[in-house]
Amino acid sequence: MKWKKERDLLIAQTMAFVQSVAGRTTEVEGTEVESRVEPIPLDEPTEVERPVETVAITRPSAVRHSELREEIRGRVAAFRAHQELFNRNRDEYCDSVLAKVRASTEHPSTAPGSPPAKH
Known part of the structure; x- marks a missing residue:
């Protein structure tokens, strides 16, 4: 099951990178929605926390x-x-x-x- 932990770490790092490049806030229909991902250091192979993010679902007009x-x-x-x-x-x-x-x-x-x- 070590590969699952490595996969989760990679996903978490990727999400953290995307958030750092894209910025921490996104604008959805005039309101700002903050999405955040908690970075996980590579040298801690313990429990992997899932990234926390807020998703705003909007219908197209x-x-x-x-x-x-x-x-x-x-x-x-x-x-x-x-x-x-x-x-x-x-x-x-x-x-x-x-x-x-x-x-x-x-x-x-x-x-x-x-x-x-x-x-």
Whole structure:
């Protein structure tokens, strides 16, 4: 079980190092939370104390349902406007092609070498 004590010592030293580098206090949503780790000297292989630290658990700020609904409504409206633009362009193109086809069938052109049309 000596390896467990060595592992715990290593964890405690690592936490102490992290705290010394990062600073002793951290700020969570405008309030300071002090976290501390008790350093354990290496030359004392007796009982290993677990590091003591205070953890503040905070929830991320929730997005309001009304904000989400407004964003969804805006995106749906933009999508519908885009689809209507496509529909209008498609209808205009279809009308122009049909007009060209009708114009070409009403007045048959006389190609060179073809007999003249009789009325």
